[in-house]
Amino acid sequence: MTAPPPEHDGPNRSAPGRVDERLAAQERQLDGRDIERFLAGDQAGFEALVRRHWRRAYGIALGLTGSGDDAMDATQKAFLRVWKALPDFRCGEPFFPWLYRIVRNCALNQRRDEKRHRGEMPLEWVDRDDGRPNALDVAERVELGGRVWEEIQRLPLEQREVVMLFYFQGLKYREIAAALDIPLGTVMSRLHAARLRLRDRLTSGGAR
Amino acid sequence: MTGSVFDHERDAAWLSAFADGELDDQQEAAVKAHLAVCAACREEMVGLSRFDLVMASLRLKEAPPEAWEAIEARLSHRAARRAGWLLLTAGAAATFAWGAWLGVAALLGASGTPWWVKAAILAACVGGLLLLVSALRERLYARRRSRYEDIVR
Ligand SMILES: [Zn+2]
Numbered sequence: 001m002t003a004p005p006p007e008h009d010g011p012n013r014s015a016p017g018r019v020d021e022r023l024a025a026q027e028r029q030l031d032g033r034d035i036e037r038f039l040a041g042d043q044a045g046f047e048a049l050v051r052r053h054w055r056r057a058y059g060i061a062l063g064l065t066g067s068g069d070d071a072m073d074a075t076q077k078a079f080l081r082v083w084k085a086l087p088d089f090r091c092g093e094p095f096f097p098w099l100y101r102i103v104r105n106c107a108l109n110q111r112r113d114e115k116r117h118r119g120e121m122p123l124e125w126v127d128r129d130d131g132r133p134n135a136l137d138v139a140e141r142v143e144l145g146g147r148v149w150e151e152i153q154r155l156p157l158e159q160r161e162v163v164m165l166f167y168f169q170g171l172k173y174r175e176i177a178a179a180l181d182i183p184l185g186t187v188m189s190r191l192h193a194a195r196l197r198l199r200d201r202l203t204s205g206g207a208r
Numbered sequence: 209m210t211g212s213v214f215d216h217e218r219d220a221a222w223l224s225a226f227a228d229g230e231l232d233d234q235q236e237a238a239v240k241a242h243l244a245v246c247a248a249c250r251e252e253m254v255g256l257s258r259f260d261l262v263m264a265s266l267r268l269k270e271a272p273p274e275a276w277e278a279i280e281a282r283l284s285h286r287a288a289r290r291a292g293w294l295l296l297t298a299g300a301a302a303t304f305a306w307g308a309w310l311g312v313a314a315l316l317g318a319s320g321t322p323w324w325v326k327a328a329i330l331a332a333c334v335g336g337l338l339l340l341v342s343a344l345r346e347r348l349y350a351r352r353r354s355r356y357e358d359i360v361r
Contacts, residue, residue: 058271192221199259
């Protein structure tokens with residue numbers, strides 16, 4: 001009987017990109033305040049809300065449309081819808097899941113409208129901050145990054161969404177569950193299935 | 209929750225969740241106990257963590273500054289356009305009302321206008337007012353509904 005290798009001795013609780021719990025709570029508070037301001041007639045409340053969320057909205061739209069131009073259009077449309085629909089937002093609820101559904105609708109419509117997402121590579125490499133040397137040279141990085149993005153785009157929508165939210169928006173399982181309105185167990189199984197699929201596709205093509 | 213014994217078929221996704229620190233204590237204990245005795249799953253974990261190492265080294269590029277400019281421009285255009293329509297409508301309505309009133313006052317004040325024309329003018333005014341109120345009410349109702357149709361929850 002062998003013990004599991006050290007890197008699997010415990011779960012990785014400080015994975016990079018995870019959103020800090022305290023920051024998330026603070027964000028919810030600010031969202032609530034800005035929505036109330038907007039509903040009281042102060043446009044500045046809406047502007048603050050957009051400023052806080054547009055990058056994330058753009059990232060989500062990018063993951064769903066696969067194209068920077070489409071993502072830009074979808075994000076604009078989404079915030080127009082937010083502006084119109086905000087009077088019906090139930091105050092006290094978290095804003096992000098609600099925003100996610102609007103961005104998602106806009107992005108999926110956009111993707112249906114125009115198929116111009118070929119050949120874009122919206123991912124970039126992060127330099128490791130743990131001092132470990134990077135095993136890949138620049139050309140390999142570009143090639144591998146491109147293939148990762150391509151394979152993510154090939155995933156079925158339900159897996160692609162979970163992958164984008166987990167890896168590139170840094171959301172926890174329960175935050176993903178809230179945004180997609182699905183049970184936690186479903187997040188778990190979709191993410192696992194997507195991982196296996198991506199890993200297999202990337203290894204079968206000769207990548208490390 | 210399922211029991212504390214790991215089942216390959218049922219609990220395969222626990223391996224991912226374990227690596228992500230997303231299992232509850234009972235599930236986590238079950239995975240640890242299982243990894244201690246199952247070489248296949250240990251190997252699976254190594255493969256997954258190698259894959260995650262690649263994923264953790266990739267991030268979405270920053271949104272380009274023109275994305276923000278486009279969003280801001282579109283939203284402020286929308287707000288400006290709304291204000292424009294509001295002013296135009298209000299101004300046109302006031303001008304029209306003033307013109308109509310001048311005409312009606314001239315007719316009513318003229319000594320040669322027969323009584324039945326004066327009555328007809330009054331009837332037209334009341335009718336117009338009723339139509340306006342009804343149209344406004346309908347418009348308000350439609351707006352309240354269309355907001356819900358806009359969002360697919
Ligand atoms: Zn096993």
